[in-house]
Amino acid sequence: MKLLLTAFDPFGGEAVNPALEAVKMVRPVVSAIEVVKLEVPTVFGKAIEKVREAIEEIQPDVVLCIGQAGGRFDISVERVAINIDDARIADNEGNQPIDCTIVVDGPPAYFATIPIKAIVDTIRKIGLPSSVSNTAGTFVCNHLMYGVLHTLALQDKPMRGGFIHVPFIPAQVVARPNAPCMSLSDIVRALEAAITAIGSFTDDVKLAGGKEF
Amino acid sequence: MKLLLTAFDPFGGEAVNPALEAVKMVRPVVSAIEVVKLEVPTVFGKAIEKVREAIEEIQPDVVLCIGQAGGRFDISVERVAINIDDARIADNEGNQPIDCTIVVDGPPAYFATIPIKAIVDTIRKIGLPSSVSNTAGTFVCNHLMYGVLHTLALQDKPMRGGFIHVPFIPAQVVARPNAPCMSLSDIVRALEAAITAIGSFTDDVKLAGGKEF
């Protein structure tokens, strides 16, 4: 099995992106799955384009995108991407779309096709906090997740895809009182656990993991 | 203009539902809009059924559903409902669906058709906190929002619909340290402002209101 693992470059004034730092440290083979890594610009349009080219070249079985969710407490596995760009801040090239459709005539949303509940369960079993998230936001993370799932839906070969958000690392919260963080090595362990779960579960497991709101 | 305003009964062990208490106090006519109120059971399936019957009987121009989001800080106007039920807790009749489709062959999501940015802006202008939310959860609130928007999409007459989540009221947080709340009278003022905005804006305004995640 071949897995394309992407991560964004730093954005929003941060010096690092913990998603990118963690992806660099993930082993090249995890549970017999070949991991091909790709850095992606935090730029609307270009992000999708770069991953689409890699998909065509690498022909992976799975595309797993990783992004920073500064302020979240745990490894959050995204359930769904919605067909809208609505940027509160500018991306790395100054774009700030407001309420724009990502793919004209595309469906309103795509659900992740990786086993989100099994991933959460596997990460928790190694002692790290994780949960299903029902929103990937409306910035470049959701944009890329939507674009990748749309791309995968159009392939002849069946390919699965999904998105995982990771917290700040400790160095990013030294000057931010009361912001949660997770150590880089724990993030790496969580991502490798996620990859293992993706390799082990074709269908997802039936575990409660919803939210009231 | 006629607006159907719904609110859930108490759930999750609460003695009251602030959404329901607030809806009872909304004036019957707000900014020349006739407001018809409906209490809805916090029960999968039955919630949609009850509102669907009211829509057929009342033939409103707008359906606005209100729910409690205990733990949220502000009046949150939902952007999107997704086609999934995933209950962390049981509903008021003991149902706890996990990862079930709401409408088989329905679209993956529906976007609200009320002017969400204009509503947020109008509520803020009367001095109350409000924001766009990109997830209505996966419990009965999202379920009803999806079901109502699906129902409205199938009507001959154009009808708009949406969902607003309101915080706990103070009495609900007396025994909950560090839980945010909003006074009932402020929630009522916010809902009336929302109704006014719905009457004033057919198309939404272009204001930044997205989130990074």
Added chain:
Amino acid sequence: MKLLLTAFDPFGGEAVNPALEAVKMVRPVVSAIEVVKLEVPTVFGKAIEKVREAIEEIQPDVVLCIGQAGGRFDISVERVAINIDDARIADNEGNQPIDCTIVVDGPPAYFATIPIKAIVDTIRKIGLPSSVSNTAGTFVCNHLMYGVLHTLALQDKPMRGGFIHVPFIPAQVVARPNAPCMSLSDIVRALEAAITAIGSFTDDVKLAGGKEF
């Protein structure tokens, strides 16, 4: 019984101070207690000086000081003031003392002499969240609480004193996502309940109200 009720002017860039706005709205007589109000500058030294002069002139039975604790969720009744000034931000005249003693040769701390548990209990009974706080910070609020309790300890006539922190009001959090608030009218009701409790309880009640940290 005569109660001197003080509140600070706005600080930290805020347009209003909810403590001051609430104090203005407290009735002049609450539960047969005469309430004398005083606005106090958010300035080290001058704050204590102004209240000391009022104490000498008014000869109150109780001095109750009110301050803003933006970010706190409830009405917090302070248990203790410590003999240190340590300002993270400048006061309203640009002073920013770091780790300075408030009263040289003063005791390390003063405990409030108002019935803090009875006040919390009375506020909760009217349906509003309240708790005992074990720190009034190290800015002008703690400074004034320490200075007032020191002043009262030196009086011939027995006088009781204490400090209550109140949350932001809604207008202050419109531009602050995920900040808690309380409506001004609820703050006023809470302060009047506190005054009533002070009049009713000479000794405090024995109720659990501590914190692990």
Added chain:
Amino acid sequence: MKLLLTAFDPFGGEAVNPALEAVKMVRPVVSAIEVVKLEVPTVFGKAIEKVREAIEEIQPDVVLCIGQAGGRFDISVERVAINIDDARIADNEGNQPIDCTIVVDGPPAYFATIPIKAIVDTIRKIGLPSSVSNTAGTFVCNHLMYGVLHTLALQDKPMRGGFIHVPFIPAQVVARPNAPCMSLSDIVRALEAAITAIGSFTDDVKLAGGKEF
């Protein structure tokens, strides 16, 4: 220099106490300071007694007590201990004192005599979040800190003392949504940095580190 490093056993239903686990992993000599470790029961009275005996036996230059502050985000260095026990929950032997003086005729508070600002600064410089805390609560942590500082004040030989609170470790928050944590290895690094700072600074540094409330 000889430093007595204490940590509590698990309490409040937890399986582990991160303070104890971290202390076990601190090296026996840190920056030429000999570290003597002591496990302390989370029991009013007995906690102080056990540390007092160790002080008499070991004759340390510094006593540094470590406790768990589940819910805090960073390594918090306590500034002050107050002369009161007020337990919200029972200790490990079922004691739950409410508003009791720790030492009759003792001063109302003791300030830490370790360099709290220098410790915070040193921990931040290795990339971990840390801050000064102005309350150690009113449970066994504050109780021990007060008791130790009182004991040290009565010694002939000058001895310094203080208290540091550490967050939950990841395994403790797997079943606690939205609770902050810090990896055990980062807590260990922070404690060793604190010990290094204690060895390097006899007088504290003048850095802003206060709080408004």
